[in-house]
Amino acid sequence: MNHTGTIRAGVVGAGVFGSHHARTLALAGGVALAGLNDEDRGRAEALAASGAAGSPRVFTRLEDLLDAVDAVVVATPAPTHAAIAAAALRRGVHTLVEKPLATTLPEADLLIGLAEENDRVLQVGHQESFVARALGLPEHGPPRRFRAIRHAVHCGRGTEVSVVMDLMIHDLHLAVMLAGVEPDEADAAEVACEVRAASEGRPDRVEACFTLGDTRCKLSASRVEARPIRRLELAYAQQKLDVDLARREVSRAVGAAAGREAARDADSSGLADPLSRGAAAFLRAIRGEGPPGVSGREGRAALRLALQVERAAEVAA
Structure with missing residues:
Protein backbone atom coordinates (compact mmCIF):
# COMPACT_ATOMS: atom_id res chain seq x y z
CA MET A 1 0.00 0.00 0.00
CA ASN A 2 1.52 3.32 -1.11
CA HIS A 3 0.87 6.22 1.23
CA THR A 4 -0.02 9.61 -0.21
CA GLY A 5 -0.10 12.88 1.67
CA THR A 6 1.46 13.72 5.00
CA ILE A 7 2.72 10.76 7.02
CA ARG A 8 1.69 10.92 10.67
CA ALA A 9 4.59 9.42 12.61
CA GLY A 10 5.06 8.34 16.19
CA VAL A 11 7.99 7.22 18.33
CA VAL A 12 7.80 4.63 21.08
CA GLY A 13 10.64 5.18 23.52
CA ALA A 14 11.87 8.62 24.56
CA GLY A 15 15.38 7.64 25.62
CA VAL A 16 18.58 8.54 23.78
CA PHE A 17 17.79 6.76 20.51
CA GLY A 18 14.10 7.58 20.63
CA SER A 19 14.95 11.26 21.04
CA HIS A 20 17.24 11.13 18.00
CA HIS A 21 14.52 9.46 15.93
CA ALA A 22 11.92 11.99 17.07
CA ARG A 23 14.11 14.93 16.09
CA THR A 24 14.91 13.33 12.73
CA LEU A 25 11.24 12.75 11.91
CA ALA A 26 10.28 16.24 13.05
CA LEU A 27 12.67 17.66 10.45
CA ALA A 28 11.66 15.32 7.62
CA GLY A 29 9.59 16.67 4.77
CA GLY A 30 6.05 15.41 4.37
CA VAL A 31 5.95 14.11 7.93
CA ALA A 32 4.07 15.24 11.02
CA LEU A 33 5.45 13.90 14.30
CA ALA A 34 2.08 13.18 15.86
CA GLY A 35 2.94 11.44 19.09
CA LEU A 36 5.32 9.96 21.62
CA ASN A 37 4.92 7.08 24.04
CA ASP A 38 7.21 5.89 26.80
CA GLU A 39 6.69 3.79 29.92
CA ASP A 40 8.12 6.80 31.74
CA ARG A 41 5.55 9.42 30.76
CA GLY A 42 7.66 12.16 32.30
CA ARG A 43 10.51 11.37 29.93
CA ALA A 44 8.20 11.59 26.92
CA GLU A 45 6.74 14.86 28.20
CA ALA A 46 10.24 16.29 28.66
CA LEU A 47 11.12 15.44 25.05
CA ALA A 48 7.87 16.94 23.77
CA ALA A 49 8.36 20.10 25.84
CA SER A 50 11.96 20.56 24.71
CA GLY A 51 10.83 21.75 21.29
CA ALA A 52 13.62 19.72 19.67
CA ALA A 53 11.05 17.38 18.11
CA GLY A 54 8.28 19.84 17.34
CA SER A 55 5.19 19.65 19.53
CA PRO A 56 4.07 16.02 19.50
CA ARG A 57 1.29 14.76 21.72
CA VAL A 58 2.28 12.40 24.53
CA PHE A 59 0.19 9.23 24.71
CA THR A 60 0.00 7.24 27.92
CA ARG A 61 -1.32 4.14 26.16
CA LEU A 62 0.59 2.55 23.30
CA GLU A 63 -2.67 1.54 21.63
CA ASP A 64 -3.85 5.15 21.47
CA LEU A 65 -0.62 6.26 19.83
CA LEU A 66 -0.84 3.48 17.24
CA ASP A 67 -4.40 4.48 16.39
CA ALA A 68 -3.24 8.05 15.73
CA VAL A 69 -0.30 7.41 13.36
CA ASP A 70 0.56 5.93 9.98
CA ALA A 71 4.12 4.98 10.90
CA VAL A 72 6.04 4.35 14.09
CA VAL A 73 9.62 3.97 15.26
CA VAL A 74 10.22 1.46 18.05
CA ALA A 75 13.21 2.59 20.13
CA THR A 76 12.66 0.76 23.40
CA PRO A 77 14.79 -1.87 25.21
CA ALA A 78 15.50 -4.84 22.94
CA PRO A 79 13.35 -7.41 24.79
CA THR A 80 10.26 -5.26 24.11
CA HIS A 81 10.80 -4.73 20.37
CA ALA A 82 8.81 -7.70 19.10
CA ALA A 83 5.66 -7.12 21.16
CA ILE A 84 5.46 -3.41 20.32
CA ALA A 85 6.23 -3.92 16.63
CA ALA A 86 3.67 -6.72 16.39
CA ALA A 87 1.01 -4.48 17.93
CA ALA A 88 1.84 -1.76 15.40
CA LEU A 89 1.79 -4.04 12.36
CA ARG A 90 -1.50 -5.63 13.44
CA ARG A 91 -3.00 -2.12 13.45
CA GLY A 92 -1.71 -1.45 9.96
CA VAL A 93 1.09 0.87 11.06
CA HIS A 94 4.35 0.96 9.09
CA THR A 95 7.13 0.08 11.53
CA LEU A 96 10.83 0.86 11.91
CA VAL A 97 12.34 -1.22 14.71
CA GLU A 98 15.68 -0.32 16.22
CA LYS A 99 18.13 -3.21 16.20
CA PRO A 100 17.78 -5.99 17.06
CA LEU A 101 14.56 -6.76 15.19
CA ALA A 102 13.65 -9.18 17.99
CA THR A 103 15.44 -11.45 20.44
CA THR A 104 14.24 -14.80 19.06
CA LEU A 105 13.76 -16.13 15.54
CA PRO A 106 10.07 -16.98 16.08
CA GLU A 107 9.48 -13.34 17.07
CA ALA A 108 11.31 -12.14 13.95
CA ASP A 109 9.31 -14.50 11.75
CA LEU A 110 6.08 -13.23 13.31
CA LEU A 111 6.97 -9.61 12.49
CA ILE A 112 7.98 -10.43 8.92
CA GLY A 113 4.73 -12.34 8.46
CA LEU A 114 2.60 -9.54 9.91
CA ALA A 115 4.24 -6.96 7.64
CA GLU A 116 3.52 -9.11 4.59
CA GLU A 117 -0.05 -9.96 5.63
CA ASN A 118 -0.92 -6.33 6.31
CA ASP A 119 1.05 -4.89 3.38
CA ARG A 120 3.08 -2.64 5.64
CA VAL A 121 6.72 -1.60 5.65
CA LEU A 122 8.99 -3.26 8.20
CA GLN A 123 12.47 -1.76 8.47
CA VAL A 124 15.24 -2.52 10.96
CA GLY A 125 17.49 0.18 12.39
CA HIS A 126 20.88 -1.15 11.30
CA GLN A 127 22.09 2.39 10.57
CA LEU A 271 28.16 11.91 4.43
CA ALA A 272 24.70 12.59 5.76
CA ASP A 273 23.71 11.37 9.21
CA PRO A 274 22.97 7.64 8.80
CA LEU A 275 19.91 7.99 11.04
CA SER A 276 18.51 10.54 8.59
CA ARG A 277 19.34 8.24 5.69
CA GLY A 278 17.51 5.42 7.41
CA ALA A 279 14.48 7.60 8.07
CA ALA A 280 14.47 8.76 4.45
CA ALA A 281 14.55 5.16 3.20
CA PHE A 282 11.71 4.24 5.56
CA LEU A 283 9.57 7.13 4.35
CA ARG A 284 10.30 6.38 0.70
CA ALA A 285 9.24 2.78 1.23
CA ILE A 286 5.99 3.92 2.84
CA ARG A 287 5.30 6.07 -0.22
CA GLY A 288 6.06 3.16 -2.53
CA GLU A 289 9.21 4.79 -3.88
CA GLY A 290 11.67 2.05 -2.96
CA PRO A 291 12.41 -0.88 -0.65
CA PRO A 292 13.04 -0.54 3.09
CA GLY A 293 16.57 0.55 3.92
CA VAL A 294 17.12 -2.69 5.86
CA SER A 295 14.39 -5.29 5.43
CA GLY A 296 12.93 -7.52 8.09
CA ARG A 297 14.67 -10.50 6.47
CA GLU A 298 18.01 -8.71 6.68
CA GLY A 299 17.34 -7.97 10.34
CA ARG A 300 16.45 -11.63 10.89
CA ALA A 301 19.73 -12.73 9.29
CA ALA A 302 21.74 -10.57 11.71
CA LEU A 303 19.66 -11.90 14.61
Missing part, protein backbone atom coordinates in the same frame (compact mmCIF):
# COMPACT_ATOMS: atom_id res chain seq x y z
CA GLU A 128 25.70 1.38 9.95
CA SER A 129 24.69 -0.15 6.63
CA PHE A 130 24.00 3.34 5.26
CA VAL A 131 27.56 4.35 6.12
CA ALA A 132 28.92 1.23 4.40
CA ARG A 133 26.90 1.93 1.26
CA ALA A 134 27.87 5.60 1.17
CA LEU A 135 31.53 4.56 1.38
CA GLY A 136 31.01 2.18 -1.53
CA LEU A 137 32.05 -0.93 0.41
CA PRO A 138 29.63 -3.36 -1.30
CA GLU A 139 31.08 -2.36 -4.69
CA HIS A 140 34.32 -4.20 -3.88
CA GLY A 141 32.57 -7.57 -3.76
CA PRO A 142 32.85 -10.16 -0.97
CA PRO A 143 36.09 -9.87 1.04
CA ARG A 144 38.23 -12.89 1.82
CA ARG A 145 38.54 -11.71 5.40
CA PHE A 146 36.20 -9.49 7.41
CA ARG A 147 37.50 -8.07 10.68
CA ALA A 148 35.31 -5.86 12.88
CA ILE A 149 36.20 -4.10 16.12
CA ARG A 150 33.39 -2.36 17.96
CA HIS A 151 34.41 -1.23 21.43
CA ALA A 152 32.39 1.18 23.56
CA VAL A 153 32.75 2.89 26.90
CA HIS A 154 30.26 1.63 29.47
CA CYS A 155 27.19 3.87 29.43
CA GLY A 156 24.59 1.73 31.19
CA ARG A 157 22.39 1.31 28.10
CA GLY A 158 21.61 -1.99 26.42
CA THR A 159 22.61 -4.13 29.38
CA GLU A 160 19.32 -6.04 29.28
CA VAL A 161 20.95 -8.09 26.48
CA SER A 162 24.46 -9.39 25.84
CA VAL A 163 27.10 -7.33 24.05
CA VAL A 164 26.50 -9.60 21.05
CA MET A 165 22.89 -8.46 20.72
CA ASP A 166 23.70 -4.90 21.78
CA LEU A 167 26.81 -4.07 19.71
CA MET A 168 28.16 -6.98 17.69
CA ILE A 169 24.88 -7.34 15.82
CA HIS A 170 25.77 -4.16 13.87
CA ASP A 171 28.82 -5.90 12.43
CA LEU A 172 27.02 -9.20 11.95
CA HIS A 173 24.62 -7.34 9.67
CA LEU A 174 27.54 -5.76 7.81
CA ALA A 175 29.18 -9.17 7.46
CA VAL A 176 26.08 -10.58 5.75
CA MET A 177 25.78 -7.50 3.57
CA LEU A 178 29.43 -7.44 2.43
CA ALA A 179 29.88 -11.22 2.13
CA GLY A 180 27.15 -11.21 -0.50
CA VAL A 181 25.12 -13.88 1.28
CA GLU A 182 21.35 -13.92 0.79
CA PRO A 183 19.65 -13.03 4.11
CA ASP A 184 17.61 -16.24 4.17
CA GLU A 185 20.79 -18.28 3.65
CA ALA A 186 23.02 -16.52 6.20
CA ASP A 187 24.50 -19.18 8.45
CA ALA A 188 27.74 -18.96 10.42
CA ALA A 189 29.97 -22.02 10.06
CA GLU A 190 32.68 -23.08 12.50
CA VAL A 191 31.75 -20.53 15.17
CA ALA A 192 34.34 -20.07 17.90
CA CYS A 193 34.08 -17.57 20.75
CA GLU A 194 36.10 -16.19 23.60
CA VAL A 195 34.36 -14.34 26.43
CA ARG A 196 36.67 -11.85 28.12
CA ALA A 197 34.32 -10.01 30.46
CA ALA A 198 30.86 -10.58 31.83
CA SER A 199 28.50 -9.01 34.34
CA GLU A 200 25.16 -10.19 35.68
CA GLY A 201 25.52 -13.36 33.63
CA ARG A 202 25.70 -11.49 30.29
CA PRO A 203 28.92 -11.17 28.25
CA ASP A 204 30.33 -7.64 28.03
CA ARG A 205 33.32 -8.47 25.80
CA VAL A 206 33.21 -11.19 23.15
CA GLU A 207 35.53 -12.28 20.34
CA ALA A 208 33.93 -14.42 17.62
CA CYS A 209 35.31 -16.20 14.55
CA PHE A 210 33.26 -17.93 11.86
CA THR A 211 32.91 -18.45 8.13
CA LEU A 212 30.11 -16.80 6.17
CA GLY A 213 29.91 -17.89 2.56
CA ASP A 214 33.48 -17.56 1.29
CA THR A 215 34.41 -14.92 3.86
CA ARG A 216 36.30 -15.64 7.07
CA CYS A 217 35.00 -13.32 9.79
CA LYS A 218 36.55 -12.21 13.06
CA LEU A 219 34.60 -9.83 15.27
CA SER A 220 35.34 -8.16 18.60
CA ALA A 221 32.65 -6.36 20.60
CA SER A 222 32.99 -4.77 24.01
CA ARG A 223 31.09 -2.25 26.11
CA VAL A 224 33.63 -1.95 28.93
CA GLU A 225 36.55 -0.21 27.21
CA ALA A 226 38.40 2.99 28.04
CA ARG A 227 37.90 4.45 24.57
CA PRO A 228 35.48 3.74 21.71
CA ILE A 229 36.56 2.06 18.46
CA ARG A 230 34.44 1.27 15.39
CA ARG A 231 36.62 -0.22 12.67
CA LEU A 232 36.48 -2.69 9.81
CA GLU A 233 39.42 -4.38 8.09
CA LEU A 234 38.48 -5.95 4.77
CA ALA A 235 40.99 -8.10 2.89
CA TYR A 236 40.51 -8.85 -0.81
CA ALA A 237 42.67 -10.65 -3.37
CA GLN A 238 44.39 -7.44 -4.53
CA GLN A 239 43.79 -4.91 -1.79
CA LYS A 240 43.01 -4.27 1.84
CA LEU A 241 40.59 -1.65 3.15
CA ASP A 242 40.77 -0.14 6.62
CA VAL A 243 37.46 1.53 7.48
CA ASP A 244 37.00 3.95 10.37
CA LEU A 245 33.23 3.87 10.82
CA ALA A 246 33.26 6.61 13.45
CA ARG A 247 35.15 9.09 11.25
CA ARG A 248 33.55 7.72 8.05
CA GLU A 249 36.92 7.27 6.35
CA VAL A 250 38.47 4.54 4.23
CA SER A 251 42.18 3.93 3.63
CA ARG A 252 43.43 1.44 1.07
CA ALA A 253 46.56 -0.67 0.62
CA VAL A 254 47.05 -2.29 -2.78
CA GLY A 255 49.19 -5.23 -3.87
CA ALA A 256 52.57 -5.34 -2.18
CA ALA A 257 51.58 -2.44 0.05
CA ALA A 258 48.83 -4.48 1.65
CA GLY A 259 49.33 -4.72 5.36
CA ARG A 260 51.15 -1.38 5.60
CA GLU A 261 49.59 1.89 6.58
CA ALA A 262 47.89 3.36 3.52
CA ALA A 263 47.11 6.94 2.66
CA ARG A 264 43.54 8.03 3.15
CA ASP A 265 41.59 6.91 0.11
CA ALA A 266 38.24 8.46 0.82
CA ASP A 267 37.05 11.16 3.15
CA SER A 268 33.38 10.80 3.89
CA SER A 269 33.06 13.93 6.01
CA GLY A 270 30.25 15.00 3.69
CA ARG A 304 20.27 -15.50 13.53
CA LEU A 305 24.03 -14.97 13.53
CA ALA A 306 23.85 -13.18 16.88
CA LEU A 307 22.05 -16.15 18.41
CA GLN A 308 24.66 -18.52 16.97
CA VAL A 309 27.45 -16.42 18.48
CA GLU A 310 25.63 -16.22 21.82
CA ARG A 311 25.34 -20.01 21.95
CA ALA A 312 29.06 -20.36 21.24
CA ALA A 313 29.81 -17.73 23.89
CA GLU A 314 27.80 -19.69 26.46
CA VAL A 315 29.93 -22.75 25.75
CA ALA A 316 33.13 -20.70 25.94
CA ALA A 317 32.13 -19.14 29.24
